[in-house]
Amino acid sequence: MAKRVRLGAGSGFWGDAQDPAQELLERGNLDYLCFDYLAELTMALLQRQKLKRPDAGYVPDAVQTMINLLPRATAVGTKLISNGGGVNPRAAAQRIAEGARQAGLAGTRIALIEGDDMLDKLDDLMGQGVPLRSMDTGDENFAAIRDRVVCANVYTDSSGITAGLEGDADVVIAGRVSDNALYVGPLAHEFGWRRDTAHIDRYAAAVTLGHIVECAAGCSGGMSSRFAEMPHMGRAGFPILEVGADAEAIVTKLSGTGGRVDEWTIKEHLVYEVGDPRRYLMPDAVADFTSLKLIDEGEDRVRVSGVRGEAAPDLWKLVVGYQDGWIGETMAFFPWPYAYDRAVKARETMLERFERMGLAAEQIHFDFVGLNTLHGPAATFPGREQANELPEVGLRCAVRTRTAEEADKVRRAGTNLWIMGPGGTSFGTPMKPRPVISLWPTLIPRAAVEQKTEILKA
Template identity: 35%
Template sequence: MRRIRIGTGAGFAGDRIEPAVELAEHGEIQYLVFECLAERTIALAQQARMRDPNAGYDPLLEARFRAVLPACRARGIRVITNMGAANPVSAARKTVEVARALGLRGLKVAAVTGDDVLDAVRGGDTPLDGNGETIGALGNRLVSANAYTGAEGIVEALAGGADVVITGRAADPAMFLAPLVHEFGWSMEDWTRLGRGTLVGHLMECAGQITGGYFADPGFKDVPDLARLGFPIAEVTEDGDAVITKVPGSGGQVTAATCKEQMLYEVHDPARYFQPDVVADFSGVRVTGAGPDRVAITGGDGHPRTGTLKVSVGLVDSYVGEGQISYAGPGALARGRLALAIVEERLRLTGVQCTELRAELIGVDSILGPKLSQTEHEPREVRLRVAGRTDSAAEATRVANEVESLYLNGPAGGGGATKSVREVIAIRSALVPEALARPAVQMLES
C-alpha cells in the first residue's frame, strides 16, 4: 500500500532548527511541516504588522528556510507552515528572497490567506465565549480576529505546484491533513479518512513532545539523549493508518506511551474533536508497538464538520509592571520577606492602582504558594518578584520602580535588580460561519 512520509520541523515558534535539518537530510520524507503558531502568537504578530506593514510573520522564518531549503529542494521535499502568522504574503516574499540568495531558482511559494476575519466581525454582535460580551463591545481594544481554517487552501496550493505553502491561522492538524488529501485524492466529505488524517496531524503537531521531550520525567519516564531530540515522522497509508517514528540514531524515543500522551493532549472529548474539516473521533484508535521507535496508529473515525469556525480574538487587556531583586547569604529568606513587605506597603502608601498583584519569592513560594511551600530548611539565596496588573502603562511603571528602589531603600545586600513593563494581549474565542473565512492562494516564484 502506498505511503506518504511527513516530518514535523517545529512544534512552536521558538523551536530548535537542527531537528528539521536532520529530517530534511536523513528522514526520507516527502513533506516537512513547521507548526509555529499559538493563539497569543498571532495577536502579537498582528500588532507587529500594525507597526510595519511588511512584518507580522514568524521571526525565525528566514533562519529556518536558510537551513532547510537546500536539502528540501535537492530531495523534492515540499514544505507547509503557518509561519505566515498575520502576514503570509510578506512571509512568502521573504521566502522567495531567501531562495534566490541560496541560488534556488524556480521555487514556487504559495501564500494562503483568508483566516483574517477582523473586518468582518469588527463592530458586530458576534458573542465571545464566557460572559456574553460581543466582539463589537471591545471597541478600540480589539487587535485581531483570526479563524482556524482547514486544509482546503493548502490543498489548492499543492495542486498548483507549490513547493512551499505558507499560511496564517490554519488549524494545526490541517497542515498535515492537506498533503494526505492531495496525495491520496481523499474527498473532503470522506469523514473517516479526514478523521484519521486529523489524528495524524494532532499526533505530529507538537514535534518533540511525541518523541519524548515533554514526556520526560526522570525516574518515572526516562528518555535518552534529549539534547539531540529527534522530531517525528509519520508514515501514512491511503486508508489513514500511520506509523509514528523518527530518524534512526536521533535522540529521544517513540513509544506507545509517548503517542498516547500526545493523542490526549489538549483534547476535551476524544470522541468529538472539533476541527474545521471534520469532527474527529479518536475513541476507537489502537496504539501498538511496531518495533524500536515505531508505533502503529490504526482506526479512528470522523463526522461531518459543524459549519462554524473558531476565531481567536486578540485584545488589549491590561499592563503588567514587574520588578525582581535577589538576596543571598545568611538571612537571605528573612531579608527577602522584609523586601516584599516594604514593596507591598509602598504600593499602598503611594496609591498605585493594581487590579491584581503578585508578590513572591522565586524558589520558595512562587508556584505552590506559602501554605504548601513551608519548610524547615532555609535557602541560601532567594529572588523577589513583584508583578502588578494595571489599566495603564504609567501605573505599571510605578510597580516596577518600587522594586528597583530597594537597591538603596530596602534590606541589605540586594542585587541583580530588573524591571519591565509590558502590554498584555489577551485571547478570547468566538464562533463564526465558515463562509466568513474563504481561502485564497497567491503564488510567487524565486
C-alpha cells in the first residue's frame, strides 16, 4: 500500500480548545500534530511582552500544551509542530526542553526555527532601497513610523520545519512561519519533495491542504453559515489530513466527535482570507484553488485532488507593528421604554463632557449596540419608534488619542453618566486606556530572509 501521512490540526488560534488535540493524540494514529497560534496582531502583543521580560514573547499556552502532550506523543510516535514560539522561539524551545526533562524525557530533540524577525534589519532594507510600501494604503513613507516600530516579522516558508525534521526532531517550535507551512514542512520531509518544477504542484497542493485545516474546527463545522445544522460543536472534532506522495488527500475527523466534514465545510474555509483564488500567494508556492476537485465520500471524509500551482513568489509578506496612540473606551446600557432615546441622550451628554474636559481626540466613534455595532453605516435603522420599543439598547464609545492621559478622559466621562445620564443607565467595570498597535504590511525580497534551524536536546 502506498505511503500515507496523517496530520492533525491541534489548534487554530491562541485561545482555541485544548481537549480536541488531546483526543487526536489519543485516537488519531497521527504522524504529526500541528498547532497554529499566531495572528498578525498577536506578534505585536508578544513583542511588547518581550520588551518587558526578555524571557517572554512566546505563546504560553503553546509551550505548556507541548509539555503536557509530549509524554503521550513520545509513546505513540507523533511529532509536534507549532508556531507558538511567537517572537521568542528560543525561549519557548528552552522551556519545552526543561519540561521534557522534568517529565523524564531527557534526550527529546527540539527543532528551533528562527529568522522571521526582521526588526534589526529594517534600516538595512531601507538603505538598500526596498520601498516598504504599505499593502493596505499604498503609503511609501515608512520613515514616518520607523521610530514607533515594535515588531517586524516576515511570513516564512516551510524549509526550516523540513530541516528540523530531517534533524530527527521530536518537537518543532517556530515563530512567524506561514500558517500552512506547519503542514507543508512535514509533507515535504516525508515525501522528499524538491523545490523545482517537478514538485511545484505538490507544494501548491500542500499549501492548499494546510490552508483548509489551519483553523482547526474552521473546516469541521465552526464559523459555518449552516451553523444550525452542525451537531455538538461544543465537542467539535478537529480535522485530520491523510496525504499521499502525490499530495492527493482526505480531510476527515475522529468518529464520535461533534461537527461535520463535508464538501460545504471545506469550501467555506477554502475561501477564507483569500483574494484571488487563482493565485493564493504563499512563501512555499502559489496555489490555484480553481483547479482542485472535491469529492464528498461521506462519513466525514472529503477527497481533495487536482491542485495546480506556480513556484514560490520572490517577495514575501512582512508585517510591521508600530505604536499608534491610545484608545479610551466605555459602554453603558439602557432599558425599555425609550431605550434608544436614552442612548441618544447619553451620547449627547458624553460629547458635552468631552468638550468641558478639553479632550484632544483624533477620532471619536459611537455605536448603538443592538442596532449598528456590527454592520455600522450599512445597518438599516428601524426608525425611532421601533428602536424605542427594543428591550434594551447599548451605547459604546471609543476614542483614539495620542496619549494615555487623554484616553483616560473617556473612562471618566463614562462614569459621569452614572448620575448625569438618563434614568435606568446601567454599566460595567470602567475600562482602562490601552495602547494601539497598528499594522503596516509590506513586501520584501525573500533573498533578504535567512532561516536558521537548530536542534536542542532536553
